[in-house]
Amino acid sequence: MASLKKIAAEVGVSTATVSNALSGKGRVSQEVVDLIRARAEELGYRPSNAARALKTGQSGILGLVMPDLTNPLFPRIAQTLSIAADKNQLGILIADSRGSPDEQSEAQRRLLDRGVDGLIVVPQRGTTPDASSVPMAVINTDADPLNSVSADHVGGGALVARHICDIGHRKVAILGGDPVSEVQRDRIKGMTETLPPDVQAQVFWGDDGVSHAIEQVQSGTTAILTTSDLLALRVRSELMTAQLSVPGHVSLTGFDDMSFAPIMHPALTTVAQNVEEIATRAIDIISTKIRGETHPLEGRTVPMRLVIRQSTTIAKTATRRLPK
Amino acid sequence: MASLKKIAAEVGVSTATVSNALSGKGRVSQEVVDLIRARAEELGYRPSNAARALKTGQSGILGLVMPDLTNPLFPRIAQTLSIAADKNQLGILIADSRGSPDEQSEAQRRLLDRGVDGLIVVPQRGTTPDASSVPMAVINTDADPLNSVSADHVGGGALVARHICDIGHRKVAILGGDPVSEVQRDRIKGMTETLPPDVQAQVFWGDDGVSHAIEQVQSGTTAILTTSDLLALRVRSELMTAQLSVPGHVSLTGFDDMSFAPIMHPALTTVAQNVEEIATRAIDIISTKIRGETHPLEGRTVPMRLVIRQSTTIAKTATRRLPK
DNA sequence: GCCCTCTGGTTAATCGTTAAATCAGGGGGC
DNA sequence: GCCCCCTGATTTAACGATTAACCAGAGGGC
Numbered sequence: 001m002a003s004l005k006k007i008a009a010e011v012g013v014s015t016a017t018v019s020n021a022l023s024g025k026g027r028v029s030q031e032v033v034d035l036i037r038a039r040a041e042e043l044g045y046r047p048s049n050a051a052r053a054l055k056t057g058q059s060g061i062l063g064l065v066m067p068d069l070t071n072p073l074f075p076r077i078a079q080t081l082s083i084a085a086d087k088n089q090l091g092i093l094i095a096d097s098r099g100s101p102d103e104q105s106e107a108q109r110r111l112l113d114r115g116v117d118g119l120i121v122v123p124q125r126g127t128t129p130d131a132s133s134v135p136m137a138v139i140n141t142d143a144d145p146l147n148s149v150s151a152d153h154v155g156g157g158a159l160v161a162r163h164i165c166d167i168g169h170r171k172v173a174i175l176g177g178d179p180v181s182e183v184q185r186d187r188i189k190g191m192t193e194t195l196p197p198d199v200q201a202q203v204f205w206g207d208d209g210v211s212h213a214i215e216q217v218q219s220g221t222t223a224i225l226t227t228s229d230l231l232a233l234r235v236r237s238e239l240m241t242a243q244l245s246v247p248g249h250v251s252l253t254g255f256d257d258m259s260f261a262p263i264m265h266p267a268l269t270t271v272a273q274n275v276e277e278i279a280t281r282a283i284d285i286i287s288t289k290i291r292g293e294t295h296p297l298e299g300r301t302v303p304m305r306l307v308i309r310q311s312t313t314i315a316k317t318a319t320r321r322l323p324k
Numbered sequence: 325m326a327s328l329k330k331i332a333a334e335v336g337v338s339t340a341t342v343s344n345a346l347s348g349k350g351r352v353s354q355e356v357v358d359l360i361r362a363r364a365e366e367l368g369y370r371p372s373n374a375a376r377a378l379k380t381g382q383s384g385i386l387g388l389v390m391p392d393l394t395n396p397l398f399p400r401i402a403q404t405l406s407i408a409a410d411k412n413q414l415g416i417l418i419a420d421s422r423g424s425p426d427e428q429s430e431a432q433r434r435l436l437d438r439g440v441d442g443l444i445v446v447p448q449r450g451t452t453p454d455a456s457s458v459p460m461a462v463i464n465t466d467a468d469p470l471n472s473v474s475a476d477h478v479g480g481g482a483l484v485a486r487h488i489c490d491i492g493h494r495k496v497a498i499l500g501g502d503p504v505s506e507v508q509r510d511r512i513k514g515m516t517e518t519l520p521p522d523v524q525a526q527v528f529w530g531d532d533g534v535s536h537a538i539e540q541v542q543s544g545t546t547a548i549l550t551t552s553d554l555l556a557l558r559v560r561s562e563l564m565t566a567q568l569s570v571p572g573h574v575s576l577t578g579f580d581d582m583s584f585a586p587i588m589h590p591a592l593t594t595v596a597q598n599v600e601e602i603a604t605r606a607i608d609i610i611s612t613k614i615r616g617e618t619h620p621l622e623g624r625t626v627p628m629r630l631v632i633r634q635s636t637t638i639a640k641t642a643t644r645r646l647p648k
Numbered sequence: 649g650c651c652c653t654c655t656g657g658t659t660a661a662t663c664g665t666t667a668a669a670t671c672a673g674g675g676g677g678c
Numbered sequence: 679g680c681c682c683c684c685t686g687a688t689t690t691a692a693c694g695a696t697t698a699a700c701c702a703g704a705g706g707g708c
Contacts, residue, residue, distance in 0.1 A: 233584055
């Protein structure tokens with residue numbers, strides 16, 4: 001409602017002076033500044049984003065492209081992102097790429113058309129986001145050359161593998177959802193790299209993988225490591241119908257520490273992402289990029305954290321190997 | 325990059341003509357329109373949102389205020405909202421009210437400052453959103469006088485109560501998370517209203533409620549109805565430690581059909597919201613409001629859907645009452 | 649032949665903010 | 679007393695799109 005012009009008229013100065021007074025940029029005497037500030041406050045002045053954006057070419061808005069907004073991690077990312085964003089006076093415009101790479105490009109384009117200053121993209125599994133005319137921060141995984149920040153999925157895999165190994169398991173099944181996903185591949189890479197040669201490990205993928213992994217329990221597998229809590233929940237459910245108990249017959253682990261992990265039965269051992277750090281850093285990185293600088297931590301990963309709960313326990317059939 | 329001015333210069337007409345040609349508004353001959361369209365296409369012309377917003381006073385952006393972005397329903401709402409929004413050429417700016425009413429007001433203010441054309445608010449439990457200078461659509465529940473659209477939570481409660489009753493349960497415990505939540509109160513209202521007089525029902529709330537509800541099983545309660553899947557999952561977990569099986573000893577129901585409901589064990593009987601319809605209608609309502617009209621369905625609720633899974637079964641201790 | 653209308657445009661103002669360029673006037677250096 | 683610089687402003691132009699108002703010329707009615 002109230003514009004610079006109105007304030008200028010009321011105080012009896014030019015709009016430029018009002019602009020300067022409020023932004024603290026030009027040269028304005030202290031008394032005039034006070035006068036203007038007071039009047040602006042009274043009138044409830046709020047600068048017009050549109051006008052500022054038009055003039056400066058910066059909208060103060062960031063675009064967030066998520067592969068699928070129903071991704072269970074999205075809420076936490078969105079929340080932290082939105083909080084971190086308004087600390088930096090930025091807004092967040094969302095777009096859903098609906099599971100298809102084409103839509104991902106469309107989503108990027110739509111956000112660009114709206115004049116966002118930067119883009120934060122969590123790419124579809126196995127895809128690379130389009131190059132864009134504004135700075136972009138990619139949240140994916142270390143293996144992605146475009147990755148700006150992400151959890152250390154390889155390290156997370158290592159954590160859970162070491163844990164399982166430490167509590168004496170010598171034959172494990174590793175279960176991934178979709179081999180196209182770099183994130184999942186990295187998690188599994190971390191697991192297999194870390195397991196010592198005397199531990200037998202077999203990797204399974206996809207829907208068939210679930211039953212195959214479970215069959216392995218018959219032949220001595222004492223632990224199933226999955227790349228996602230959702231997958232672990234499914235395994236848990238199928239183990240139950242097969243009359244196999246967790247962790248009695250087999251230990252089970254997930255990934256991401258989703259909402260249900262602590263309250264399912266048994267509570268699920270999993271690996272948590274430091275979503276807050278990732279989101280905050282993403283905002284930081286994109287802000288520095290927008291300013292034309294380079295962020296020292298760009299491309300670095302954020303450590304994951306092992307959350308040990310009741311779904312993993314000491315392997316009965318083996319002696320415990322003590323951590324060195 | 326390319327502006328109306330540039331196109332105008334290249335084609336040799338005025339910017340007004342270009343504007344008219346592209347928007348189809350003024351009077352421009354067909355050949356000139358074609359010429360301009362072609363040139364615009366070639367130059368990759370994209371209208372500046374900022375300029376348009378400044379001139380017209382409409383930004384084409386909607387603000388979405390969520391009580392807590394980690395709310396498990398948020399992703400689906402956000403997704404559908406974002407899809408429905410871009411069908412209407414609108415963008416969605418998110419804000420998180422972080423669990424506090426103050427932050428809710430702050431969030432509204434921030435979005436308003438960014439010049440949104442309308443606000444979609446899912447209020448904090450037990451709060452009323454601030455009146456705002458732009459049209460607002462509230463997604464809450466029927467009992468809220470400001471409600472613009474929402475699931476029929478009362479009806480949902482009725483559905484699950486009727487189901488439980490139909491399969492022969494005569495003593496049930498009803499468990500809510502937070503009595504401040506109008507949504508949860510409505511769900512419970514629907515349940516209690518629907519249960520016939522010969523069914524004993526007791527209502528419990530909050531953390532203590534979980535254990536109290538479970539104690540009831542000792543004294544003949546054969547079903548526990550909760551107001552949320554998350555709550556049901558916790559109950560399920562505690563029942564397990566108490567050596568009580570679902571649905572063997574007790575039937576269990578949730579609400580909202582969250583991601584884990586179908587894959588937990590036993591799969592959870594629950595009541596699903598038609599989130600798509602709600603979100604689509606919210607966008608519709610806010611769009612009509614922005615145009616200054618009134619939406620015929622404003623304030624109406626959307627039916628819920630009962631999803632029967634394995635967590636509910638015929639009460640052993642009673643004869644089944646057949647649905648009429 | 650005069651007036652009116654219709655077509656296909658153009659001009660110019662405006663939205664609110666920013667920023668470069670300009671300017672008036674006082675004070676100090678020498 | 680002249681020149682320069684500094685302070686505290688003001689003017690002016692511009693960002694890109696929209697839109698009301700205006701205008702030239704063709705064609706038709708009578």
